[in-house]
Amino acid sequence: MSRKVRIAQLSCGPEYSGVQKEIYDAAEAVDAEVFFPDIALADVERAVDAFGLDVRSADLKLMIARGKALVDGKVDADGVFIGTCFRCAEAAIVRNELRRYIHEHSRLPVVSYSFTERTTAGTLLTRMEALTTIARRRALLAREEQTGITMGVDSGSSTTKAVVMKDNKIVGTGWLPTTEVIKSAEGTVAQALEMAGLTREDIQAVGTTGYGRFLIGKHLGADLIQEELTVNSKGAVYLAGHQRGASTVIDIGGMDNKAISVLDGIPGTFTMGGICAGASGRFLEMTAKRLGVDITELGPLAMKGMGKNVSMNSYCIVFGTQSLVNALAAGSSREDVAAAACHSVAEQVFEQQLQEIDIKEPVIMVGGTSLIEGLVYAMGQLLQTEILVPPYSQYIGAVGSALLASGFIQGE
Amino acid sequence: MAKVFIYPATSLILSDLVARFGHKPLGAALGIRERIQTAGVDSPPLQITPEEPKRGLKYAAVEVPSGVRGRMAIYGPLIEEAEAAVIVTDADLAFGCMGCARTDELILFSLRQSGIPILELKYPTNEEEGVQFVAAIKKFLAGLPNGGEA
Numbered sequence: 001m002s003r004k005v006r007i008a009q010l011s012c013g014p015e016y017s018g019v020q021k022e023i024y025d026a027a028e029a030v031d032a033e034v035f036f037p038d039i040a041l042a043d044v045e046r047a048v049d050a051f052g053l054d055v056r057s058a059d060l061k062l063m064i065a066r067g068k069a070l071v072d073g074k075v076d077a078d079g080v081f082i083g084t085c086f087r088c089a090e091a092a093i094v095r096n097e098l099r100r101y102i103h104e105h106s107r108l109p110v111v112s113y114s115f116t117e118r119t120t121a122g123t124l125l126t127r128m129e130a131l132t133t134i135a136r137r138r139a140l141l142a143r144e145e146q147t148g149i150t151m152g153v154d155s156g157s158s159t160t161k162a163v164v165m166k167d168n169k170i171v172g173t174g175w176l177p178t179t180e181v182i183k184s185a186e187g188t189v190a191q192a193l194e195m196a197g198l199t200r201e202d203i204q205a206v207g208t209t210g211y212g213r214f215l216i217g218k219h220l221g222a223d224l225i226q227e228e229l230t231v232n233s234k235g236a237v238y239l240a241g242h243q244r245g246a247s248t249v250i251d252i253g254g255m256d257n258k259a260i261s262v263l264d265g266i267p268g269t270f271t272m273g274g275i276c277a278g279a280s281g282r283f284l285e286m287t288a289k290r291l292g293v294d295i296t297e298l299g300p301l302a303m304k305g306m307g308k309n310v311s312m313n314s315y316c317i318v319f320g321t322q323s324l325v326n327a328l329a330a331g332s333s334r335e336d337v338a339a340a341a342c343h344s345v346a347e348q349v350f351e352q353q354l355q356e357i358d359i360k361e362p363v364i365m366v367g368g369t370s371l372i373e374g375l376v377y378a379m380g381q382l383l384q385t386e387i388l389v390p391p392y393s394q395y396i397g398a399v400g401s402a403l404l405a406s407g408f409i410q411g412e
Numbered sequence: 413m414a415k416v417f418i419y420p421a422t423s424l425i426l427s428d429l430v431a432r433f434g435h436k437p438l439g440a441a442l443g444i445r446e447r448i449q450t451a452g453v454d455s456p457p458l459q460i461t462p463e464e465p466k467r468g469l470k471y472a473a474v475e476v477p478s479g480v481r482g483r484m485a486i487y488g489p490l491i492e493e494a495e496a497a498v499i500v501t502d503a504d505l506a507f508g509c510m511g512c513a514r515t516d517e518l519i520l521f522s523l524r525q526s527g528i529p530i531l532e533l534k535y536p537t538n539e540e541e542g543v544q545f546v547a548a549i550k551k552f553l554a555g556l557p558n559g560g561e562a
Contacts (some may be wrong), residue, residue: 013512014478015451016486018462039448041505059452059511085477090513117465117478 004360005132007147008108010066010098012059013085017117020280023083025121027365030129037066053097060084060094067098071105079109079131081165086114096282096356101279103269103358109134110269127272130229134266137226140407141234141266144243148409152401154228155212155219158254158281159368162188163398164196164203165406172196173395178205178365181212182219189220205408207231207401211255220363223408229270233262235400236364238392246360250349250379250387251367251396254281257349261357269355281369282347283317287341290324291334295372302374307343320344320400326392339374354383362388366396414556417523419455419516421487422454423508426498429546438490452511454488466523472518475562483515491522496529499550503535529556 007027014020014197027034039047039062047065048055055061065083069075082099084091092114099112111127113119134141146165154161156178162185164172174191178184207224208217209231228251236249243265251258257280260270263350290299310327312320320341327337363385365376370393380387390400418426421432421439430437449483461480471488497536499520503509510516523530531552536542 009451011451013452013462013477015456016480016482016512017466017478018460018464018482019478020451020460036449036451041446041448041453044448044505056456057511057512058505058509058513060513062453062511064450071477085479088477088479088514091477115478117462117482221490236517 002027002031002136004032005078005135007032007035007079007081007128008066008070008075008132009034009081009083009260010037010063010116010247011083012057012063012091012094013088014083014115017085017115017119018043019115019119022119022121023081023124026124026338029121029125030132032128032132035077037069037077038066038181042321043069052061053103055090055094060091063094063098067102070108077108078135080111081111081128081131082110082399083115086116099269099356100358109267112269112271126227126229127270130183130267133226133230137230138266138268140404141230141306142264143404143407144238144265146403147406149198149202150205150207150402150405150409151189152187152207152209152398152405153201153216154221154395154397154401155185155208155210155216156397157211157256158285160184160188160212161359161395161398162192163392163395163402164192165399166196166354167404170392170399172198173203173392173398175394178212180392181215185216186210187221191360205405206381207405208400209397210374215344222405224401224405226404227259229260229267229272231404232258232366232396233260233267233398233400234265234404235396236366236390237262237265237397238365239366239392239396239399240388241361241390242304242362242364242388248357248359248361250354250363250365252281252345252349252365252369253367254285256280259349259352259353259357260362266335273353281367283320283345284341284369284372284375285325286321287315287338290321291338292335293334298342299372299374299376301335302338302342302372303377304354305333305337305339307336307339307378310340311338312337312340312344333339338380342372342374343378346375346382350382359383361385364388364390366390368394370394373406414495415493416553416556417490417497419497419499419519420503420510421519421521422510423500423503425507426500429549430498430553433550435496437484438494439485453505453509454511471497471522477514479512480515480518483512484518487515487519488522491519491526494523494526494528496521496552497531498552499523499530499532500535501532503546507535
């Protein structure tokens, strides 16, 4: 049995929010243990002075002192979880600066999260799992080439994707909307195998990721079941041909978004949000439906419009749709509305998530929404950089899974 | 005997002083530790569930962070119960401390609004101030109904 991964918790308010048990439960579910770096009371003020951020809350001072102890090597950990109360400005400043400080001065993977009393272990699970993956599978994550014949399946909240790879090339793909999780997975696997001209018996190793990873992983007898944060990072830098050095991966998904700061293919800091579906692919689906176009047509439509002509910046899918309907009723063109919807999603991801990681070029956009060129354009405008969309970007999780699964081929 | 809210609520010294002068201290019974091995400096001595931040809505609106509301679910009823209060500001962490500055602001405001007798003192920085500090607390407590000598 492998030793438990030790995750240092730097936090303010989890106990009084009633969510400390949820944090413990999430860690336990991925065979990790959360601990509080042991700090002498006398060291707290000294550490805060050295850090230079003059905060008033004692628990935030404690967070800073603990973060410094980790960076100074006084306390050993495999990963860091930074959590503070949602809507606390003072805590948000500390959370962000501490996250940046640890990222810049150590190799420790960091995840930060702002919780409410409604935060559950389920919400934290993927984040905790990613921390343990980075600690346990660093060697596997260093894999840069796919070997043999492997398959990756990504069971996402909106769509299920499958990819068959052979000798470092994608030879088959499958894509279906996620309805019944297992049925959708079986359908995409059949599509990918048919395209590859292979059978299930030819596959030497299988990897699964996404929301349904455990269920389909068990069903398919997967060799690798891994959360999408590390898998997508790996898939993104692999497909973008940028496996070495720093990069930023943005994946605007159907239900949540991932922003990952990557170094040599391994996530350093990452966020997974968001608070509302207003900043997800789901909103763009609804926009396409209301405009009477297929989701694949939304991007080209948006490129013809001017987003600035329509006011649409909502943190809520309902209000976002409301402004969309109002704009159309006021005579705005479909092109302008499509562009505004893309800009709105990009802006929210920019404001809510990209501020929590360090943006380093190249910025790679992946996932199904990366095919919506209006969204990629809007993100590029906001970040003032050219966004890289690699080939097969919509299959990112499946490609990452297939790549990593090749590490499980017997004899490897 | 008066019920006296103490601030910082975790201060064992204040708690002890109030009890010595025959009153009931209202605060969090929490020892001062040399090392901090819990989530916060004022980690709760009792089980807090997600219900506490909801109960805290009586004292702070929903947009106030859950940690503030969770704390107010504990301290709010004590403030309502209090007949007097001793507030020590700028206290050293070792004297007793509260984890959240926003909660502190709300606690102090609630106490000042309540109309109960309040003694507000700055934490002493030398021996002379220390003597005056204890004397002021003693005088205040002795002046409360049914206060006794230590």
